[in-house]
Amino acid sequence: MAYQPIENYAIIGDMHTVALVAINGSIDWLCIPFFDSPSVFGALLDDEKGGRFQITPRVTDVRCKQFYWPGTNVLITRFLSSQGAAELTDFMPVEPVNETGLHRFRLIRRLTVVRGAIDFILECRPAFNYALDPHQTERITAGAVFSTEKLKLLLSTDKPFEISKNGVVSRFTLREGDTTVFVLSQMTPGSEWAMHTSNKEAERLFRVTVDYWRDWIAQCQYSGRWREMVYRSALTLKLLTFKPTGAIIAAPTTSLPEEVGGERNWDYRFSWIRDSAFTIYAFMRLGFTEEAQRYMEFLSKVYRGFSGDKPPLQVMYGIDGKTELKEMELHHLEGYKGSRPVRIGNNAYKQLQLDIYGELVDAIYLCNKYGAPISYEEWQEVKRLIDWVCRHWQQEDEGIWEVRGRRRHFTYSKLMCWVALDRGLRLAEKRSFPTDVSGWRKVRNEIYTYILEKCWNPRLKSFVQYPGSDALDAATLLMPMVFFVSPTDPKILGTLEAVMRPPQEGGLLANNLLYRYNLDKTADGLRGREGTFNICTFWLVEALARAGQFKSDLLEEAHLLFERMLGFANHVGLYAEQTGFSGEALGNFPQAFTHLALISSAYNLDKALGTRG
Template sequence: MTTCESLRPSKADEPRYLPIAEHGLIGDMRTAALVGTNGTIDWYCPLRFDAPSVFAAILDADRGGAFELAPDVPARTKQFYFPDTNILITRFFADNGVGEVQDFMPIVDDSREADRHRLIRRVLCVRGSLPFTVRVAPRFDYGRQTHAVRTEHGHTVFDSPDLSLALTSSVPVEIDGPDARGAFTLHEGQAAVFALDRIGGGLKPRACAVLEAEELFGSTVRFWRSWLSHSRYRGRWREMVHRSALTLKLLTYAPTGALVAAPTTSLPEQIGGERNWDYRYAWVRDAAFCIYALLRLGFTDEARAFARFLSENICLQPGPDGPLQIMYGIDGRSDIPETELTHLQGHLGSSPVRIGNDAVAQLQLDIYGALIDSLYLYDKWGEPLSSAHWDTVGMLVNWVCDNWDQPDEGIWETRGKAQKFLYSRLMCWVAIERAMRIANHRGLPADVLRWAETRDAIYRRIMERGWSEKRKAFVQHEGEDVLDAAVLMMPLAKFISPTDPKWLSTLDALGEELVSDSLVYRYDPRRSPDGLRGEEGTFSICSFWYVEALSRAGRVDEARLAFEKMLTYANHLGLYAEEIGRTGEQTGNFPQAFTHLALISAAFNLDRALG
């Protein structure tokens, strides 16, 4: 993996906001933190992914809070993951020495210690000597709560009304207003350790000496390598596929098996724009696709955990918008109200900053197909569905049979008017078709005649009204000739042959209008208004769908070139945000699960096509 190298300037010249891609991710499968190439943790929500932040400088350099740790001299920096793990190492190269910061969260079982949410920063001088500075500046509840700072038995304790954190340090730090600061010098072979723990509720501060940090480092390495050893992938792009798998595992909320779409909120799809959303929830669509990708690699435990999340944590209740919501809290809660944090300026001034997501109330029919397809794959490659799961499938399919022809907001969660989107109908077809496969394979009870009649009606509807003679392509929704990259799923979902003349014509049309240097736009918002101002970049998952569609169509050389080009748009660690901007910059929430699962699928199918 190519590392990222940059020159860390003096404090006075340091940029106030690092680009989104200049970050790595660490976590403990309960929460996560972003670590910049400058050594600063500028996003961290203790307790769990969707909890209020204490470090959010990526959203407001002044009010967000940060954990800064770096040499106090100009230095070049490089960042990489300790091989086959989610331990992040940031190296600093200065005139008089070389140092590194090892950032990780120990993986703890379901004992009470898991509630500690320990974040460890281990600093080493590997050559010469280096002076370092550290500043721990939490800003609780997205910067809305004040806090007090005190010293207790050698720990620096930050107390807010709702949360207390304890900083343990092997070098002296001093209280400076609401912050803690320190300065120290390390010589070759020396190390220093900082540990940040949640305390209270029976959890007391505990030491984290240099030796203990070394032991925790070793146990964390063993955990990640043991998990990754279960991968069955042996293809050409092993490093990128495994980094994607490790990222998806990192985005899993272990207590319930839910998977967040991304660990961040309000990172802008367009710098200075309003397309800023909170992705720290479990989208039915994203999670179901992730199960598909992880099953392909042999990670059946994750599929089992997600099935458990659906059966134990989500309450399916018939209503006007269906028994399923498009997203849920990582604990299964259905209420995710959207509010704006007007006191935060947003990343590079991109406002508003939002928490919660009003799209939770949208009708998106495609989620039924994504969910049932994942259960079909789980039944096929994991373990047979239980009778309770099959009862749920039957209820969902019957609802789809009654409601598939409604207009909805579609896969892209537009905030314009509802439409009869082709993709929504495609995935309703998938829901019924996959359920019929399960019933036929297992001999399970089902209203097969009704299901088949509805499945065939959806097929005919798509072929008749989803096809545009004018464009010689399948289009976004009925009544218009607008193209949409979501139709790339048609051959991937086995709705249409990847070499069908109508599909090949569609593929060519998409390539001419929505593809730029292998990068794929979702749609043209000027021709298909989505209710929002501004432009957006290319959508990374669509770029990998395009690769897979090309490979399935037999255009393997084009697919491989497009895939290799797409890999160059990853950041230095192999991570992808939601979108790629005009000059190759990453935009949107980061890293995005949707993109990494599509990379895995594209690599798997391209490997098979190349033989």
């Protein structure tokens, strides 16, 4: 079976893990029981060895469509063929943990024929531990059990099946009005789930899950334009939240390539400080203060109690707060469409990225303003973070884009160090917290002067990636968004004009999509090319929208750019990290960074359009 395009997938989940479901009804990526657990189905990274769980009609003329049950993360895959029509409903129940206090994975696939009589084939071929661990397959009354030393799964079914290549194959026919249920669940000693799940029980779980998601999204306070896309982005971000700790992952996949056949393949199943801080902003914009507060509690545990001059924060953490995220290559997997290497873990956790301090302090500032006020003890921790920034802001680092080349004085890193000082001063004043106000103001002014004098290129009339460079960087578009300068400051307007030139003229904009930087001018230590960065395009929309409140032509440009960008979402409204030359999705999928930027740009563009009547 050939690889599906990345954009052909939708996701379902239970805030512990996520499954990628292809438009043809195949689950090609699933880690059990958690986001960062080894994969059980990994056909996404090796079509032959990776394992999959597919349900599909046995006809050649089948057409497939997918959509989410309105206001939920329950997925419907519709099969249309000459034999008839059927619907496959996929979801993971969101229920309280059991009496032991432990979460138990459960995936429900309910298949109903709504017209005609259709012959189906089910194939469930797990490949445990990234297809490294062998497993045993056993037939029981309730279905089939797949077992390794570390994990045991039950496939519950009332359909006949055969065991083939250590997987399960079932061929069956359903007629109009018939429904059958397949449940994949994690088994534990003494589990009472070793029985087939009835249609009645599946319907109950469906209703419980639908109610959960609808009750959650009903709390959203956004009522502007593009509400459906904003809601879908919010629901996606919620799916990428790890319920036990409040951590937010960057994406649920690993090693989906930024260039097919290239080496830019990374594991994103961790919680980045930067991504998560921006996600907090998006949640708070929509009124989801509980999610923001839960993540702040997670963060406070990882930075509390540091001392000395060692960096107090890592770039990223495991979803349980783990600090060791050693990068490894899985040489036995061929990678998506032959894109090696396949990596698990991410060595970027050892990098120095100074921008994360500004993003974190800004998130704390917002939570204090719109959520629960921070305590004096928490302020002491924040104060130590800012004092550390005062001593180290002049260092070179790897920057927001995690370059694997040499360190530099990246403009964006200096900008966010300024944000750390600025928000710290605002917070101290607002809450009358004790601190070295004059010392912090002195450093804040030094950083401001540094950026204006050294990071501005008078020949290009633009802020650049680092002092002395002629390379542009989309991250500089955030300057007005963090209130470093006015959105109509001549230097920002010059930067907007520069980045919107085509790449062959030194700019970053191609086909209405923005590259993060120009690879011909930025040595990032990696071979190959990459696609345009979706978050950067949304940043451009927001920068234009903010300036457009005072310049109508820029507002019109922002509006058109946003509408065009919406056209690059996939069939269920999801985005990967990047968009390729032909509009294809590239990079890990779906990416939180992209969806939070969509929310922010939609909010601010709607606000700008509203002020003009």
